Amino acid sequence: MSEPSHVIRFSGLEQTFGRDDGSKVTALEDVTFDIGRNEFLAVLGPSGCGKSTLLRLIAGLIFPTRGEVSIYDLAVSEPRDEIGIVFQRPTLLPWFDVLGNVTFPLRHKYGRVTAEDKARARELLTLVGLSDFATKRIDELSGGMQQRVAIARALLLDPDILLMDEPFSALDALTRDEMSFELLRIWSERLKTVLFITHSIPEAVLLADRIIVMTPRPGRVREMIDVELPRPRSIGTLSEPRFHALANHIRGQLFTRAVA
Amino acid sequence: MRSPTISVDSSSPAPSPETKAPAAVFGPRLRLWADRLSPAGAFVALIVVWEGACRIFSIPTFLLPSPTAIVAAGLEVSPVQWLSNISATLRVALMGYFVAIAVSIPLAVALVNSRFLSRTLYPILVIVQSTPIVAVAPIIVVTLGASDLPRVVITFLITFFPIVVSTVTGLTATPEELIELSRSLRAGRAREMLHIRLPFAVPYIFSALKISITLAIIGAVVAEFVAAEHGLGFFIAFSTSFFKIPQAFAGLAVLVALSLVLFRVCTLAQRWFVPWSLPKSQR
Numbered sequence: 001m002s003e004p005s006h007v008i009r010f011s012g013l014e015q016t017f018g019r020d021d022g023s024k025v026t027a028l029e030d031v032t033f034d035i036g037r038n039e040f041l042a043v044l045g046p047s048g049c050g051k052s053t054l055l056r057l058i059a060g061l062i063f064p065t066r067g068e069v070s071i072y073d074l075a076v077s078e079p080r081d082e083i084g085i086v087f088q089r090p091t092l093l094p095w096f097d098v099l100g101n102v103t104f105p106l107r108h109k110y111g112r113v114t115a116e117d118k119a120r121a122r123e124l125l126t127l128v129g130l131s132d133f134a135t136k137r138i139d140e141l142s143g144g145m146q147q148r149v150a151i152a153r154a155l156l157l158d159p160d161i162l163l164m165d166e167p168f169s170a171l172d173a174l175t176r177d178e179m180s181f182e183l184l185r186i187w188s189e190r191l192k193t194v195l196f197i198t199h200s201i202p203e204a205v206l207l208a209d210r211i212i213v214m215t216p217r218p219g220r221v222r223e224m225i226d227v228e229l230p231r232p233r234s235i236g237t238l239s240e241p242r243f244h245a246l247a248n249h250i251r252g253q254l255f256t257r258a259v260a
Numbered sequence: 261m262r263s264p265t266i267s268v269d270s271s272s273p274a275p276s277p278e279t280k281a282p283a284a285v286f287g288p289r290l291r292l293w294a295d296r297l298s299p300a301g302a303f304v305a306l307i308v309v310w311e312g313a314c315r316i317f318s319i320p321t322f323l324l325p326s327p328t329a330i331v332a333a334g335l336e337v338s339p340v341q342w343l344s345n346i347s348a349t350l351r352v353a354l355m356g357y358f359v360a361i362a363v364s365i366p367l368a369v370a371l372v373n374s375r376f377l378s379r380t381l382y383p384i385l386v387i388v389q390s391t392p393i394v395a396v397a398p399i400i401v402v403t404l405g406a407s408d409l410p411r412v413v414i415t416f417l418i419t420f421f422p423i424v425v426s427t428v429t430g431l432t433a434t435p436e437e438l439i440e441l442s443r444s445l446r447a448g449r450a451r452e453m454l455h456i457r458l459p460f461a462v463p464y465i466f467s468a469l470k471i472s473i474t475l476a477i478i479g480a481v482v483a484e485f486v487a488a489e490h491g492l493g494f495f496i497a498f499s500t501s502f503f504k505i506p507q508a509f510a511g512l513a514v515l516v517a518l519s520l521v522l523f524r525v526c527t528l529a530q531r532w533f534v535p536w537s538l539p540k541s542q543r
Contacts, residue, residue, distance in 0.1 A: 108442060
């Protein structure tokens with residue numbers, strides 16, 4: 001059986017939420033696109049455009065009002081094992097050390113952690129650059145390091161799909177740039193299909209193969225942009241003319257909309 | 261280039277005062293001792309002022325006995341009698357306290373899990389809490405008879421509410437992302453409660469346990485005021501009724517000491533068993 005070229009497919013998606021006063025808010029409308037195998041897709045848009053809703057739909061945490069979300073051509077009807085999630089905040093557990101946090105998904109799902117699991121968690125800590133920090137307490141780590149632990153935790157069950165909900169937006173600017181390059185390195189070592197939610201244009205251009213630009217309420221796909229910057233990308237990429245051209249183009253898209 | 265290497269250096273223990281120049285050592289040390297001794301100093305000063313005031317103004321002992329008179333009265337009571345009173349009060353207080361813990365935490369879990377239960381039970385709990393237990397205590401004693409049972413019930417009624425409220429607050433304060441993580445792993449409601457919500461509530465629960473342990477002593481004393489043949493509450497009521505005011509004060513001092521020791525045990529228990537739940541400075 002040949003594998004389909006797409007891993008995730010949104011078709012004719014509409015998502016409305018009921019408010020407390022009985023009125024309805026349309027968060028997403030007529031969203032249709034695919035995400036390919038091992039593609040790094042960034043979803044870019046202003047606040048309240050339903051970016052995070054897209055992520056929660058794939059994760060099976062909420063279900064669409066109309067249309068369908070499918071993973072490997074199977075409609076998402078519950079949370080699936082193929083998915084790892086990194087949230088905006090690291091949300092680690094202070095009562096476990098770093099290693100305990102990385103192995104937490106296994107402890108939580110199956111109730112036990114084997115020596116083999118721990119070895120795998122240590123490998124992941126090495127991958128995210130925290131090999132010496134396995135026994136550290138969470139409050140001994142900086143924000144960037146905590147988010148590295150959260151990435152390792154998301155990779156523990158070796159998911160095909162990595163969902164990232166503005167993972168670096170709570171970090172300071174320097175750490176944020178550093179983490180972007182770290183993520184590119186991690187992704188190149190463990191190829192995954194990535195859905196990366198962000199409201200930072202440079203971040204999206206630097207990281208992604210393709211960018212989906214969303215409109216504000218209701219969220220629609222405004223434009224789909226292929227980022228044809230060569231990989232591996234590095235600090236040099238940031239000064240390439242094509243990088244700036246693309247970033248300016250997207251900025252123009254978002255800005256005209258805001259004025260209109 | 262990466263932050264870890266930088267952070268290793270900054271997180272290593274700060275150089276100890278010994279490694280600094282000798283001149284710099286004396287000042288901070290002295291200040292440290294002054295800081296440590298100041299609570300005890302304030303306490304001693306209060307006792308001295310109290311004693312002095314009693315002697316200078318010749319305050320009658322039935323109004324305010326001097327500290328020395330209180331100590332003397334305390335020493336007149338045999339150690340065996342002290343021990344039996346202390347153990348009676350302690351037994352009632354701890355029984356009520358542990359029953360309150362055993363009831364309150366599962367109750368809080370149930371309230372958080374069921375909207376129906378929280379809609380129906382919560383108002384009733386608030387009514388129970390709003391009822392002055394001191395006023396109800398005599399009724400409880402009449403209803404439940406003359407044993408430890410009514411005293412434990414009274415203690416329980418005074419102690420349980422803060423534990424329920426704090427535990428509910430803690431259980432619902434869990435970050436939404438962790439609940440989503442749990443759901444994305446399909447771990448189930450029981451594990452979500454056990455692995456995420458309950459541990460997250462631990463700091464809240466310990467705050468309540470510290471409040472409730474002192475309430476438990478109050479509960480036991482209130483119960484002993486109403487009906488008892490022994491216990492520190494009984495001892496104070498008995499002494500007062502015979503105008504042995506210094507002896508009543510001695511009982512009060514023992515009661516305060518008992519309360520402080522129990523509070524301290526709570527604090528230490530938190531530090532030993534769940535140090536992560538304390539701010540860094542208190543570990």
